Amino acid sequence: MIKANFPILLSAAALSASLTVQANTAPNVIIILTDDQGWGDVGYHGIEDIHTPNIDRLAAGGTAFAQAYVTASVSGPSRAGLITGLHQQKLGFYGNGELSVIPHSQPTLAEMLQTQGYDTGMIGKWHLGQEEDQMPWRRGFDFYYGSPHGSHDYFRxxxxxxxxxxRFLPMLRNGKVDTPVQERGDYLTDVYTDEAIQFIESEREAPFFLYLAHNAVHFPWQVAERYIDRLADLPVHHEERRFFAGMVLAVDDSVGRIMQSLEENDLSEDTLVLFLSDNGAPRGQGFEAPKQKDRGQTTMASPGPFNGFKGDTYEGGLRVPFVAHWPGTIPAGQIYPHPVVSYDIAPTILARSGVIQPMKGLPFDGVDLLPYLSGQIEPQQRPHQTLHWRRDNDYAIRDGDWKLTWNSQSGPQTIRLFDLKSDPEERNDVVDRYPERAQMMQDRFDDWDSRLPSNMAGKDPxxxxxxxxxxxxxxxxxxxxxxxAN
Structure with a gap:
């Protein structure tokens, strides 16, 4: 059963009288992105074998999204969708790899915010290209610290x-090799947090955008012992979960330290903070065989009650924790019930400066979420009626509360239909009961999919x-x- 540990506010409209939607007031913006953190890896979702007091506090002080999706179930394309505000496959960006990049004809969120007078900084994992002209400092960030590749050792x-x-590539500071992690004497998650706080303090007089993209909780499975020691009493079904919870706790400490820094610098009410993961929990996890997990067998990261994992187009690969926090503007303690997707982030941020569309390239697929959260738009109206996903040969379409999907790894390799309103965990395939609906949704998906450009990396579905x-x-x-029959 899906649950949460703070009350659901049934109507945001009741709050609108006391909340001011700052349509043309540009706040500071912080995006905290984690890597491979599943829906079941935050406490505010009602999960008891994880400890995330600061993330839970962020959710209680802001709006948590009950049905938050990413644009892809793996890292690179998911990040591309987040930072452009549109479905990344419209750009030919389908998967991870050095050949997958955001073309310069499409601006990034950072590039667009620079035109609005923002100072921009990024810390952590980039994963959106390896060539010099695609590095963060060439795609809109005034400051960068981290490793631009897909994963990294946490100690060296x-x-x-x-x-x-x-795994051991150097940390870069604005393109130049920086002090090795081991010489700073700290765990990588903590180092990133130190850098984030220094950025906040250096930019407190000007509007800033900070994109903190943690490597955590992605493999390699490494954590400082001090985090595990703090979880000695955590009730877990497997000791690998306690180890993983230590990695999550380091991220949670990071969130707490950043929020404390905003408070100490009198920036809390002037800062929009967004917290989310780039995709769902990985199937491959743990120290003991079998490392490839099936539903209900996870020992580390968890998709919660949902079906599937990272890489799938089932809910477990696509549905993630997502919180928006902005005191006085975004309702506190609200759980927003309708589906949203990570490409809503860029247009939501830019709308605060009056920017409705990119200055060049393709228009946004995402929408400004603030009117939905504040009650300006009727509570029953959804930001999106239809959502699409494509991951290699795996695909899905959600229309209203119906979802059609085909996956190569989890479950039968038939085209499957689910009623997410009554079956959000995707346990009951109803394709044989509703063949006409299934066909209609397949046609809608094929109509969308057939119009996409080819994969720039050369691997078309x-x-x-x-x-x-x-x-x-x-x-x-x-x-x-x-x-x-096969």
Missing amino acids: SSNSLEETRK QNRNDHYQQGQRTNVMQFNDQER
Whole structure:
């Protein structure tokens, strides 16, 4: 059962009289992004075998999203969707890898905020390109500290650009090699937090945008012993969960320290803080075999009650923790019930400066969420009626509360249909009960999917219906009958 440990406010409209939506007031902005933190890895979701008091406090003081999605179930494309405000596959950005980048014809959130007078800083994992012209300091950030690659050791880094082991690549400060992590004597999550606080304090007189992209809680499984020691009494079903909870606790401390820094610098009410994960919990986890987990068998990261994992287009790969916090503007203690997606973040932030669309390139797919949160828009009206996902050959479409999906790894490899209103955990496939709805949704997905550009990395989906616009249809029931016969 899905639950939360603070009250649901049934109507944001009741709060609108006492809240001011600052449509043209530009706040400071902080995005705290974690890596591979599942829906079941925060306490405010009612999870008892994790300890996240600061993240829970952030949720209680802001709005938590009951149905928050990312644009992709793996890191690179998810981050591209977040930082552009549109579905990254419209740019040809499909997966992780050095060939996947945001073209310069499409501005990033940081580049757009620079035009509005913001000082911009990024700390942590970039994962949006390796070439010099795609590095953070070339894509809108005045300041950068971190490693731009996909994962990193938490205790060690090299002091040489000639390092070939990706796990130990040097920490970079504005493109130049910085002091190795081990010489700073700290855990990487803490080092990133130190850098974030220094940035906040240096920018407290000007509007700033800080993008803190933690490597945590991504593999390698490493944590400072002091965090595990603090969780000796945490009730866990497996000791690997306690170890993982230590990695999460380090992130939680980071959130607490950042919020304390805002308070000490009298910036709390002038700062919009957004906290979320880049995708769901990974299937591969733990020290003991089997490391590839199935539903209900996780020992570390958790998708909560949901089906699937990172890389899937089931809920477990796409649904993440997401909190928006801005005292006096975003309602405190509210759980927003309708689906939102991470490409809503950029237009929500930019709308505060009066920016409605990018200054070039494609228009936003996301929407400004503040009118929905504040009650300016009727509570029953959703930000999105239809959402789409594509991950290699895996795909999904959500229309209202119905979701059609095909996945190669979890469960039967048939096209499946779920009623998320009555079955958010995707336990009951109803495709045979509603064949007409399933076909309608497959057609809608193929219509969207067939219009996308090719993958810039050269790996187009093998099951894309390229000829949909010429009248070719994917027959759902026929496909399933053939799959079941195999």
